[in-house]
Amino acid sequence: MSLRVKKSEIIKKEKRNLFIISSLSVFEEKGFNNTRIKDITKKAGTSVGNFYNYFKSKEEVIEVLISGLAELMISKFRELFVYFKENRIPPISAVKYLFRGYAKMFKAKSETFLIFFEQMGGMDKKYRIKRNEILDKFTYEVEKIIVKLIEFGARDQNPKITARIWTSTVLGVFIWWIRSDFELEEEELIENLTDVLVKGTMSK
Amino acid sequence: MSLRVKKSEIIKKEKRNLFIISSLSVFEEKGFNNTRIKDITKKAGTSVGNFYNYFKSKEEVIEVLISGLAELMISKFRELFVYFKENRIPPISAVKYLFRGYAKMFKAKSETFLIFFEQMGGMDKKYRIKRNEILDKFTYEVEKIIVKLIEFGARDQNPKITARIWTSTVLGVFIWWIRSDFELEEEELIENLTDVLVKGTMSK
Amino acid sequence: MSLRVKKSEIIKKEKRNLFIISSLSVFEEKGFNNTRIKDITKKAGTSVGNFYNYFKSKEEVIEVLISGLAELMISKFRELFVYFKENRIPPISAVKYLFRGYAKMFKAKSETFLIFFEQMGGMDKKYRIKRNEILDKFTYEVEKIIVKLIEFGARDQNPKITARIWTSTVLGVFIWWIRSDFELEEEELIENLTDVLVKGTMSK
Amino acid sequence: MSLRVKKSEIIKKEKRNLFIISSLSVFEEKGFNNTRIKDITKKAGTSVGNFYNYFKSKEEVIEVLISGLAELMISKFRELFVYFKENRIPPISAVKYLFRGYAKMFKAKSETFLIFFEQMGGMDKKYRIKRNEILDKFTYEVEKIIVKLIEFGARDQNPKITARIWTSTVLGVFIWWIRSDFELEEEELIENLTDVLVKGTMSK
DNA sequence: AATGAATGAGTGTTCATTCAT
DNA sequence: CATGAATGAACACTCATTCAT
Numbered sequence: 003m004s005l006r007v008k009k010s011e012i013i014k015k016e017k018r019n020l021f022i023i024s025s026l027s028v029f030e031e032k033g034f035n036n037t038r039i040k041d042i043t044k045k046a047g048t049s050v051g052n053f054y055n056y057f058k059s060k061e062e063v064i065e066v067l068i069s070g071l072a073e074l075m076i077s078k079f080r081e082l083f084v085y086f087k088e089n090r091i092p093p094i095s096a097v098k099y100l101f102r103g104y105a106k107m108f109k110a111k112s113e114t115f116l117i118f119f120e121q122m123g124g125m126d127k128k129y130r131i132k133r134n135e136i137l138d139k140f141t142y143e144v145e146k147i148i149v150k151l152i153e154f155g156a157r158d159q160n161p162k163i164t165a166r167i168w169t170s171t172v173l174g175v176f177i178w179w180i181r182s183d184f185e186l187e188e189e190e191l192i193e194n195l196t197d198v199l200v201k202g203t204m205s206k
Numbered sequence: 207m208s209l210r211v212k213k214s215e216i217i218k219k220e221k222r223n224l225f226i227i228s229s230l231s232v233f234e235e236k237g238f239n240n241t242r243i244k245d246i247t248k249k250a251g252t253s254v255g256n257f258y259n260y261f262k263s264k265e266e267v268i269e270v271l272i273s274g275l276a277e278l279m280i281s282k283f284r285e286l287f288v289y290f291k292e293n294r295i296p297p298i299s300a301v302k303y304l305f306r307g308y309a310k311m312f313k314a315k316s317e318t319f320l321i322f323f324e325q326m327g328g329m330d331k332k333y334r335i336k337r338n339e340i341l342d343k344f345t346y347e348v349e350k351i352i353v354k355l356i357e358f359g360a361r362d363q364n365p366k367i368t369a370r371i372w373t374s375t376v377l378g379v380f381i382w383w384i385r386s387d388f389e390l391e392e393e394e395l396i397e398n399l400t401d402v403l404v405k406g407t408m409s410k
Numbered sequence: 411m412s413l414r415v416k417k418s419e420i421i422k423k424e425k426r427n428l429f430i431i432s433s434l435s436v437f438e439e440k441g442f443n444n445t446r447i448k449d450i451t452k453k454a455g456t457s458v459g460n461f462y463n464y465f466k467s468k469e470e471v472i473e474v475l476i477s478g479l480a481e482l483m484i485s486k487f488r489e490l491f492v493y494f495k496e497n498r499i500p501p502i503s504a505v506k507y508l509f510r511g512y513a514k515m516f517k518a519k520s521e522t523f524l525i526f527f528e529q530m531g532g533m534d535k536k537y538r539i540k541r542n543e544i545l546d547k548f549t550y551e552v553e554k555i556i557v558k559l560i561e562f563g564a565r566d567q568n569p570k571i572t573a574r575i576w577t578s579t580v581l582g583v584f585i586w587w588i589r590s591d592f593e594l595e596e597e598e599l600i601e602n603l604t605d606v607l608v609k610g611t612m613s614k
Numbered sequence: 615m616s617l618r619v620k621k622s623e624i625i626k627k628e629k630r631n632l633f634i635i636s637s638l639s640v641f642e643e644k645g646f647n648n649t650r651i652k653d654i655t656k657k658a659g660t661s662v663g664n665f666y667n668y669f670k671s672k673e674e675v676i677e678v679l680i681s682g683l684a685e686l687m688i689s690k691f692r693e694l695f696v697y698f699k700e701n702r703i704p705p706i707s708a709v710k711y712l713f714r715g716y717a718k719m720f721k722a723k724s725e726t727f728l729i730f731f732e733q734m735g736g737m738d739k740k741y742r743i744k745r746n747e748i749l750d751k752f753t754y755e756v757e758k759i760i761v762k763l764i765e766f767g768a769r770d771q772n773p774k775i776t777a778r779i780w781t782s783t784v785l786g787v788f789i790w791w792i793r794s795d796f797e798l799e800e801e802e803l804i805e806n807l808t809d810v811l812v813k814g815t816m817s818k
Numbered sequence: 819a820a821t822g823a824a825t826g827a828g829t830g831t832t833c834a835t836t837c838a839t
Numbered sequence: 840c841a842t843g844a845a846t847g848a849a850c851a852c853t854c855a856t857t858c859a860t
Contacts, residue, residue, distance in 0.1 A: 124328010170378020202406025532736010571806040582782020610814025
């Protein structure tokens, strides 16, 4: 019996996931504001009413999407930072490693990132606030790296500003990369990005 | 008679402007999609119907806003680039001068820039496309600067990527600056930004 | 002074007339429901507000139009009937004379007739009622002619029905004639119409 | 499954029909232009939004009404004409039979006919054009009858004019009959109508 | 769970009418 | 008288959400 419940719960979670994935691709195509519940359910191959068996509102989907993304970003950043901190490797290699991690993440979740960075501003104010919170958290993690780099001998810059520069640069470039459908060679992009940021931060 | 006509036309233009400015601040506050015509006209101190004496639709306002901004950006970039090209000054000073020009522009049109960079993605697909076109033009202008810097002795990078890095960085940082309500000292920001980008691009 | 007032009144009447004529041609073109006050005033070469110096509402124009038409129709019918009654001529000639009078009237007021017969039904209920009243009056006049014809030796039909037949036939045919832009030869039309109606009513 | 689908489709068609019938009676009462979607749905006992599950616009209803009527008229006329052609009966009986067919049709669809003949002119230009097309087709069918009557020995008239006379007469009289709420005895009306038209067309 | 018809508040837009100049 | 900007009620249509089956 308990097994049965578990099974049905797994199925439920899968269905919920199907809706999220469907939402994602429709949001990407039409934008959040121009996406109708009907579009999502059509994509998911089910009916409008059924959507409400899994979500209590249209907003819940976007909230789930965003929370998932936020979690992913933060945990990824922390994970990468731990590597950064614990390994005594030349900064340039460490940063490259870091960026490769980012690249992988952006590639895996490209649609979510596009929605997050391109569309979230057009939604309700609360989403804009949420987005900025996430960006701030990201910047905060980056700042720790900058501080680390200063220990490694970087010029004495305002770490807050430099962290913000890094954040803007990394996100802007990767978003552009996604939008261009990954046209550019990943390694070349990372190489160039690392080069500018590390040299810009460290060279005397 | 002709004078009178002119006068009424000036008044008409002023009224139109009032609507644009009102729209701007409401869009900024509520987002384009959550702004009602009534919000705009209330801000402008007039009636709903009167809005349609000046614009044929809600969309027309956003189109006017965006075209105006696009023109401003492009012309400003060109103007600054001409200065950059025609004056034999050290690159770091030239770039600083360039960034000061940007800063001034961003400050003067901060609300429009926020709408452009934060909300436009959430609108119709056509606006996303338009936005990317404008960004591409901007990047193209920046690329000319990078090429110039290479002539000045920069490392041999892929100017397309470096231009994109610059674009992302500058826009990201300035948008953040606007959003933080210009909390940071302008000169410090410019100093730091120039430092990272020029050193990141030029140092061996 | 009194002369001056008179003069200004004449001018006022002329202006009113200009509006009525303008209305007519716009109603004909766009239909009453799709005609805007602006269309009328544009045609009249004046401004929207000025319209209300001459009429108290949009409805007043249609009322003036319709009353004028009703008066014209009724008086014309009476006039023709007097001729019919007072002249001892063969019925067929009298009817022909009658129809020639109608034809002239329809030609002179073709636009008004089209509005009356084609559009009035689409307006408010009260106009439909008014239209039917006018038609009834018309039929009542025709009935007097039928009665006269019976005195002349027509078969014994129900004069109410036959009058209605005549009314429908005459109006239907003339409206068609107007709509076809008077393509058909007037005399041929009258000849044929008279022929059918008189023979249909009188021959044993 | 297929049975279920069929059933739901039948229900859907019935609902659609309910809307059409409701529209009809409201149009008849208030006129197309003065009918609000709310009036229709109130009559149909449902909500405004639901109307749009069955029709894509207010216009679609009128289009359905008109197409249905046009089809009905044309097919009825053809059917009656076939009877007319294939049976060697005295013309007066044949015409009477024809008119009885018309009368039945007018009675069955009286509301639609009223809308068609009284209101369609007040709608958009395209509807006026459509109406005239239908009238022309009707006249064309009548013309064939006139030609037949000429073969039977009618005077040599211009069949186009005589057909138009018949059309105007028949429609005008029946519309009047509907409007008077069928006050007049059907048989007497038909008798009289036939008498005038056939004698008017055939008598030497 | 699944369906999709039903609901109705909400929104952009129109346009007759008013009124300050 | 003439002008045309200003007013705001009214309406067609949309769509998130509910609910009977």
